[in-house]
Amino acid sequence: MSKEDVALRTGGSCASSRSTGGGGLLADRLASARKHYFVGRERELALFRSALNDAPGAPTVLVVHGPGGIGKSALLQRFAADACAAGRPVVSIDTRTIEPSPADFQRAAVGILAVDRPVLLVDSFERCRDLEPWLRERFLPSLPAGVLVVIAGRHAPDPLWTADLGWNDVLRVVQLGELDAAESALLLASRGAAPDRHAGLLAFASGNPLALRLAAEVAVHDGADNLVWTPCRTVVEQLLMRLVGELPSPAHRRALEVCSHVQDTTEDLLRVVMPDEDVAELFCWLRQLPFMRSGRYGVYPHEVVRDSLDSDFRWRDPEQYKSMHRAVRLHLVERIRNAPEKEALRATSAYNYIIARAPWIRPFRGNRTEGGAYEEPLRRDEWAVVTEMARTMEGEASARAVAYWLDHQPEGFRVHRSFSTGELLGFMCWLRIDDVDDGMREADPVAAQAWEAVSRIAPVRHGEHLGLARFMIHPDAYHRPSRAWDLVHMRFTYELMRTDHCAWSCLVHGEPEFWEPVMAYMDMFRADAGPWNRAGHALYCHDWRVDRVDEWTEGIAARLLSGPPVAADEPRARDGALTREESDAAVRDALRCWLDPDGLAASPLLRLRLLQSQPEVDRVAGLGELLSKAVERLERNPRTRHLHTVLIMTFHSSATQEAVARGLNMAFSTYRRHLARGIDEVRERLWQWEMQGHVPD
The missing domain is CATH 3.40.50.300 (P-loop containing nucleotide triphosphate hydrolases)
Incomplete structure (x- = not known):
């Protein structure tokens, strides 16, 4: 033969x-x-x-x-x-x-x-x-x-x-892995795709040869914008048919849809979204799929599979897509609020990932082909390095401001490093400002003018503060998308959700025209901050006393399925909402009327926005339940359990305080000290819940 x-x-x-x-x-x-x-x-x-x-x-x-x-x-x-x-x-x-x-x-x-x-x-x-x-x-x-x-x-x-x-x-x-950027560009060129369309096609295909060929074929015959190019339905369907194929059951499909939407998938996350399914079996199936990878924090699919599945689900069943997104979002927000910082930061990164799934947001995120970056606190021996970095990028005034804040709030500085080399890529600072003095005005006019800008709208009150994202200096990508800049967004979101009594959050942007759509998406309005705007920077703000965190995240979810939003408006009037001072002053009297509905009916605490979603006839009972939950939290912590006992013995009886002290076998001065501390704890919890917009389970 x-x-x-x-x-x-x-x-x-x-x-x-x-x-x-x-x-x-x-x-x-x-x-x-x-x-x-x-x-x-x-x-x-x-x-x-x-x-x-x-x-x-x-x-x-x-x-x-x-x-x-x-x-x-x-x-x-x-x-x-x-x-x-x-x-x-x-x-x-x-x-x-x-x-x-x-x-x-x-x-x-x-x-x-x-x-x-x-x-x-x-x-x-x-x-x-x-x-x-x-x-x-x-x-x-x-x-x-x-x-x-x-x-x-x-x-x-x-x-x-x-x-x-x-x-x-x-x-x-x-x-066999994906083609690199140069090889992918050669393949696109060989299929006739014009070079000015390569960026969008490369971002979509992520080095998958089949996706590159299909995308190039479509791009050659249409007028796709290379910056935000998205695949047509035919491309998505062909990819899913070739890359994914038939699935064993609807539960397997849903598990794959969840996996395509989130940054990393674990059994724990699947259990949140699919509580009635055998998530152990589904997770085992996911990790064995040929287009799936196992990372440090869970499994994740190849990017072109992820994007195709996610866009297909969003197009095919918008209501179920929003339901899935909401379940994941609530889980991540709860982790951000309650987990230790290291775990909470991972949850913040995962949260930012799911709210960036809209195709139009992709150009505002770091390129997938870039090397990874990580955040860590600034070391004392690097103070001179970041000061010089600020001087090189923004001039002497910026260097003076960095030096001032290094002396006054060094804990607010975070540096960003390359995963592969440990090289310092840049830094940022998150400032907590509760007052402005002449020293700050001279050292950092930008921070002082940000304070004055929000004060003209709704001043920061006693016990509150302004949170200001400052500097964000990265020499290789100054105020432009990069993997290091993604860390700026991560820290910003983390501080918003974790910081108590943050009245305003503000961000100083050096490329406002470019970032305007993202700022509107995040419900950050552009404020008139004074003379330094002429330098090309802009101040974006959000008043958390008007739109609390839960309302803010719900608003972002509502905008997820729409196109780029218009610019955010200045905050609306506060509609008679309770101030922190009014809330604190009303707590003691409300506790005295804890078991008296008629007394609670006159409490200013009924103006808490936590109670506004309830029918008016139920708000008195709701206030009593709110006080009970705040007091019960004291019993859960061994360090405050004795305060719970003091409050219950005091406000659940008609005995005098002297009698309560004797019953507790305490000196009267000790009893009064514990009572004051217990009331302060209740005040703190009520206001924290008011700012967050919900009562944790």
């Missing part, structure tokens, strides 16, 4: 170039086109060529695995061309064309027994996974010496291959 007969009978690529009256075979033209459009994979090609040439240490069996659309079939076609060029006969098996049985597989591979030193290429092996033990233990060991075998499939081989020491010298496993 000739090499040509073997190739034609088994689907190989060693086509003859003899004349057929039309200038050669169609296979020649196909092979030429495949070679012309093939890009990248230099490492894999070099490994295969070393095996073709029997180089020392080269493998005899090569297993290539990766998700759908990653280019496994194209790589095998290129392997076939290289094998033919080296004079090696090729036998190709596409398992989609055979029954997944040993007999059918052997019939398809029979050609390798008729030639010398053949190359066996097996594609789509995921369809024959049940044959893997037979292939490893029976078929491959029975092949004659000189056979080179390449097996390609979506799944990694069974660990039993490497557990068998006999395979160590002859087997090589290669995980």
Whole structure:
């Protein structure tokens, strides 16, 4: 049997170039086109060529695995061309064309027994996974010496291959990854996509060759804007069909939809969204999918799969999409509020991720191809470094301001470093300002003018403060999207949700025209902050006494499915809402009337916005329940449990305070001190809940 007969009978690529009256075979033209459009994979090609040439240490069996659309079939076609060029006969098996049985597989591979030193290429092996033990233990060991075998499939081989020491010298496993940025651009150019459209196409496809080809084909024929290019429904449907395929059940689909929406997926998160399902089984299924990766904090899909699934779900079922988003959001917000800082910051990063799922927001986030960055507190030995960084980027006045705040609030500074090198990429500072003096006005006019700007609208009252995001200096991406700038957003969101008594939050932006859509999306209005605006910076503000955190997050969720919002308005009037001073002053009297509905009916605390959502007839009872919950919180903490006892004994009886003190076996002065502290604790909790907009469970 000739090499040509073997190739034609088994689907190989060693086509003859003899004349057929039309200038050669169609296979020649196909092979030429495949070679012309093939890009990248230099490492894999070099490994295969070393095996073709029997180089020392080269493998005899090569297993290539990766998700759908990653280019496994194209790589095998290129392997076939290289094998033919080296004079090696090729036998190709596409398992989609055979029954997944040993007999059918052997019939398809029979050609390798008729030639010398053949190359066996097996594609789509995921369809024959049940044959893997037979292939490893029976078929491959029975092949004659000189056979080179390449097996390609979506799944990694069974660990039993490497557990068998006999395979160590002859087997090589290669995980096929995405194309890099340069290779992706070459592929787009080869498909006719104009260079000015590459940015959006690259951001969507994330190096997946199938996605790049489909996106390029669409972009060549439409007028897509390269900055916010989004795939049409046809592209998404084809990708999902090729990359994901059929799913076992609606529960598996929902688990995959959750996974595509969030930054990382854990069993805990699935349990929040799918409380009635076997989330352990679903999570096990997710982590075994070929397009899924396991990271430090959970599993996550390849970006093109993630984006396609998320956009398809948002388009297909908007109401269920919003319901899923809300469940995830509430879970993350609760973690931000109540977890230790390190865990809360991870939850903040995850929260910022889900609110940035709208396609129009993508240009405002760091590029996926950038190296990662992390945040940490500023070290004392780096004070001079960040001061000089501010001087270089913003001038002497900025350096003086940095030096001032390093002396007054060094704990507010955070630096951003490269994950790979530890290099200092930039820094920011979160300031808590509760008053302004002449020293601050001279050292940092920007902070002073921010204070004056919000004071003209609604002054910061006693016990409250202004939270100000200041500096945000990154020399390589000054006030522009980057992975380090994403950390600025993370810290900003964290401080909003964790800081008690923050009346105003403000952000000084150096590129206001660029960031205006994001600021509007985040409900931050642009304030007139005085002369320093002429330097090109702008001040964005939010009054948390008008729109509390829960209302703010609900508003962002409502805007998630719409396009870029218009500029945010200045805060509306406070509608007679209670001030902190009024709330604190009313707590003692309300506790005295705790068990007296008529007395509570006259309490100013009925103006708490926590109670405004209840019918008017229920607000008195709601206030009594609110006081009970605030007092009950004291009992949960061993350090305040005695305060709970003091408040209950005092306000749940008609006894005099002297009698209560005797009943508690306390000196009267000690009792009065504990009573005052207990009332202060209730005041603190009520106002914290009022600012947050809800009462934690």
